[in-house]
Amino acid sequence: MTARGKKTVRDLRRGSRSTLLRRLYFDGPLSRQELGSITGLSAGSISNVTGELLADGLIEECGSVESDGGRPRILLRVAAGRAHLVGVDVGETQVRVALFDLARTELAASDRPLDDRGHDAGHVAELILAGLAEVLARTGTDPGTVLGVGVGVPGIVEQGVVGRGAGSGLGPDIGGGAGAVVHGQTVGWDAVPLGRMLRAGTDLPLFVDNGAKTLGQAEMWFGAGRGARHAVVALFGSGVGACVIADGARFRGATSSAGEWGHTKVHVGGRRCRCGARGCLEAYVGAEALVARWGAAPPGGGEKAGLAALLAAAGAGDPAAVALLDEAAEYLGAAIADLVNLFNPERIVIGGWAGLLLGPRLLPGIRAAATEYALRFPREQTEIVLGTLGPAAVTVGAATLPLSDFLDSGGEFPRRADAAATGVGVTAAGAWAEQWA
Numbered sequence: 001m002t003a004r005g006k007k008t009v010r011d012l013r014r015g016s017r018s019t020l021l022r023r024l025y026f027d028g029p030l031s032r033q034e035l036g037s038i039t040g041l042s043a044g045s046i047s048n049v050t051g052e053l054l055a056d057g058l059i060e061e062c063g064s065v066e067s068d069g070g071r072p073r074i075l076l077r078v079a080a081g082r083a084h085l086v087g088v089d090v091g092e093t094q095v096r097v098a099l100f101d102l103a104r105t106e107l108a109a110s111d112r113p114l115d116d117r118g119h120d121a122g123h124v125a126e127l128i129l130a131g132l133a134e135v136l137a138r139t140g141t142d143p144g145t146v147l148g149v150g151v152g153v154p155g156i157v158e159q160g161v162v163g164r165g166a167g168s169g170l171g172p173d174i175g176g177g178a179g180a181v182v183h184g185q186t187v188g189w190d191a192v193p194l195g196r197m198l199r200a201g202t203d204l205p206l207f208v209d210n211g212a213k214t215l216g217q218a219e220m221w222f223g224a225g226r227g228a229r230h231a232v233v234a235l236f237g238s239g240v241g242a243c244v245i246a247d248g249a250r251f252r253g254a255t256s257s258a259g260e261w262g263h264t265k266v267h268v269g270g271r272r273c274r275c276g277a278r279g280c281l282e283a284y285v286g287a288e289a290l291v292a293r294w295g296a297a298p299p300g301g302g303e304k305a306g307l308a309a310l311l312a313a314a315g316a317g318d319p320a321a322v323a324l325l326d327e328a329a330e331y332l333g334a335a336i337a338d339l340v341n342l343f344n345p346e347r348i349v350i351g352g353w354a355g356l357l358l359g360p361r362l363l364p365g366i367r368a369a370a371t372e373y374a375l376r377f378p379r380e381q382t383e384i385v386l387g388t389l390g391p392a393a394v395t396v397g398a399a400t401l402p403l404s405d406f407l408d409s410g411g412e413f414p415r416r417a418d419a420a421a422t423g424v425g426v427t428a429a430g431a432w433a434e435q436w437a
Helices: 009-027 032-039 043-055 121-139 174-179 194-199 211-222 287-294 302-315 319-343 353-373 376-380 393-408 428-436
Strands: 059-065 073-078 084-090 094-101 106-113 146-153 156-158 181-184 189-192 206-210 231-236 240-246 347-351 383-386
Touching: 009 032, 009 043, 009 073, 009 393, 032 043, 032 073, 043 059, 084 121, 084 211, 084 393, 094 121, 094 393, 106 121, 121 146, 121 194, 146 174, 146 194, 146 211, 146 393, 156 206, 174 194, 174 206, 181 194, 194 206, 206 211, 206 393, 211 231, 211 240, 211 347, 211 393, 231 319, 231 353, 240 319, 287 302, 287 319, 302 319, 302 353, 319 347, 319 353, 319 376, 347 353, 353 383
Parallel strands: 084 146, 146 206, 231 347, 347 383
Antiparallel strands: 059 073, 084 094, 094 106, 156 181, 181 189, 231 240
16 A cells, blocks of 8 residues: 555656646647756656657657757657547527637537527536537547536536446546536526536536636636736626636635625625625626616627627717726726735736727726726736637636646546446436426
């Protein structure tokens, strides 16, 4: 028996593989010599581990660079086509499912609008499973190459509520997501066992997390947050959320509900929020609230059309539109000042489809209000910027959930659950939802 806390040879090998894979993924292509310098691993370890990764097809040679007086140095990179990732964004009006290779190239996507059932949990699960089947079929992707399905949802996600395998009848909790329970107060989800509902229709590993947190991970890994150790990534859509990064790691809190920034109070006894409380930030700056407050949205156009019309009216000098956007910028700036005072981040990133749409107009006012309301010293250390990954950042971030697990494992392909392998179809999620309800 191995003493508690003592690493085995297998642990050390897995750690070395993980270290090299991560470096090549985020900083590659790199030569073996560069990997040794960056990681501190010995030349022998670098040679052995890169040899394994090459034999497994996880990395590949991609050219060479001249060295000082010696042979050219071979460059290595992660093999983009060796595995696939699925990212899902459960949005305000639709469910988007996208298939990526390891280089985050989108190979196929399925956008499925929510019907008159809205965010009914069974309906959402059916759309996710149908979209998953569609993107795999359209690309002819072998499910065995899919590292997992990451799902970004509105609300608080309790992880791993269902134990692995025994007694569930739904297969092992591969990836931890089959036990995910979602508390989405604004969409009417009260302890919805979304992970188990999805497990009824797929045997792929599942990873479920809050949409703002997946957006945050995407922006920190590949976007405007890259390089920061302390940051807040804010998501503005119909509602408002945030992902807090403390010393390079996502801060979750005691029950993974940290980051519900949209439900902090900016006006005691103020406007009624979708969550049922009064005075929430979301009730003043969320897209749904802004369009409702303006009251002049194009009929049947939805929130995006409403915000676009609001911006156009402000651009044309409409006093009501100008005043509403100026007020929203001040509320946002004041709320960001609270983040500055509470968390002392070096960077605050504003993302989400509404944030990116409104950002160019509101950013100067947001920065000015943050400066007015925040303590001077921490505000001087904080930059406020727009996200760079576009409105699909939640989907990309969701796909990073299985990717992170893969990199941590040193490139091990996950086991598959056995529930859906018996032929359970897409409609199983809806049937399971009826039983749960």
